[in-house]
Amino acid sequence: GDSVTQTEGQVALSEEDFLTIHCNYSASGYPALFWYVQYPGEGPQFLFRASRDKEKGSSRGFEATYDKGTTSFHLRKASVQESDSAVYYCALGDGGNTGKLIFGLGTTLQVQP
Amino acid sequence: NSKVIQTPRYLVKGQGQKAKMRCIPEKGHPVVFWYQQNKNNEFKFLINFQNQEVLQQIDMTEKRFSAECPSNSPCSLEIQSSEAGDSALYLCASSPQGARGAEVFFGKGTRLTVV
Numbered sequence: 001g002d003s004v005t006q007t008e009g010q011v012a013l014s015e016e017d018f019l020t021i022h023c024n025y026s027a028s029g030y031p032a033l034f035w036y037v038q039y040p041g042e043g044p045q046f047l048f049r050a051s052r053d054k055e056k057g058s059s060r061g062f063e064a065t066y067d068k069g070t071t072s073f074h075l076r077k078a079s080v081q082e083s084d085s086a087v088y089y090c091a092l093g094d095g096g097n098t099g100k101l102i103f104g105l106g107t108t109l110q111v112q113p
Numbered sequence: 114n115s116k117v118i119q120t121p122r123y124l125v126k127g128q129g130q131k132a133k134m135r136c137i138p139e140k141g142h143p144v145v146f147w148y149q150q151n152k153n154n155e156f157k158f159l160i161n162f163q164n165q166e167v168l169q170q171i172d173m174t175e176k177r178f179s180a181e182c183p184s185n186s187p188c189s190l191e192i193q194s195s196e197a198g199d200s201a202l203y204l205c206a207s208s209p210q211g212a213r214g215a216e217v218f219f220g221k222g223t224r225l226t227v228v
Contacts, residue, residue, distance in 0.1 A: 032214035043115065043204050043219030051214040087154065098168045099144055099208045099215045103156040 002027040004090050004104035012110045013080050021075040021107045023064070023090035032093035033057075033066055033073040034101065039086045047088075085111045115139065117220035119205050120187075124225045126195045134223040135187040136205030144168075144208040145182050146217065147190050149201045156204075162188070163211050195227045 007022040025031065032051045036044035048057035050066035050073065057064055062077045073090060090104040118137040126132045138145045147159040160170040162182040170180075177196075182188040192199055206219040 036219075041221070043117075043119075043206075043221045045115065046216050046218060049214055049216065089154075089156075093213050093215070098161055098163075099211045099213075099217055100146070100158055100161060100169065101156075101217060102158075106154040 002031065002092060002094055002102050004092055004102055006088075006090055006104035006107050008107045009105070010108045010110070012112070014112050015081055016079045017111075019075070019077040019080045019084075019109065021088055021090075021109070023073045023075065023104060025071050025073065025090075025092050027071075027092055027094075029094075030068075033064075034091040034093065035062065035064060035073070035075055036089045036091060036103075037086045038089065038106070044089060049093075080109070080111045082111045082113045085109055115218040115220060117205055117207050117218055119203075119220035119223050121223060122221065124223055126225065126227050128196060128227055129194050131191060131193060132195045132199070132225055132227075133189060133191040134203055134205075134225070135189050136220060137187050138182075138205070138207030139218055142207035142209050142218070144211040144215070145188050146206040146208070147180055148204045148206065148219075150204055150222070151201045159190070161211070168211060192225075195225070197227050200225055200227045 034049045035047040038044045048059040050057040053068035087106045091101040116139040146161040149157040180190045202222040208215045208217045
């Protein structure tokens with residue numbers, strides 16, 4: 001079945017560092033791709049999405065580009081802040097047109113001041 | 114910020130007891146989802162609805178879990194006979210459409226602990 005792999009389980013950075021979280025997917029169809037962020041005690045929050053090859057999604061300084069060739073949707077941010085500390089999830093929307101999401105296992109980002 | 118409201122935030126039940134949680138989706142969102150998030154951050158899709166009708170559900174949901182989304186009332190998820198393995202964060206989410214790239218908005222969840 002469809003799946004999402006996030007390479008990094010945990011990432012530790014200092015403020016103003018560059019962030020990359022790797023996300024690769026496996027899908028039989030042409031899925032939409034999403035990034036969500038989850039803070040302690042909260043549900044996941046929609047960050048952004050991309051629906052077609054080469055489309056870039058972005059929000060709050062984070063961005064990712066849909067790459068069908070490498071089946072990737074890596075999250076990047078040029079300069080992280082302590083307030084970015086959270087768990088980040090890559091997800092794909094299944095092709096069944098129900099809006100159902102398949103999530104990766106998440107990457108915990110810890111940013112030191 | 115999401116406007117999906119889930120109650121209660123915390124629920125503690127003994128094994129074999131019923132556990133019921135509720136969700137008010139964002140206004141104007143006809144599609145509602147329930148997910149289970151375990152302590153390892155794994156998300157498991159349980160069921161989804163569109164305008165009160167079930168779109169998809171997994172086998173587990175068909176057996177001990179029941180869910181409904183009546184019109185003009187909160188949606189609900191009920192576990193008939195709780196098991197230790199059901200301890201998790203139950204997330205309700207809603208979407209303006211059941212489409213491939215539709216945004217899905219989550220509530221804060223109900224954390225169920227089965228003792």
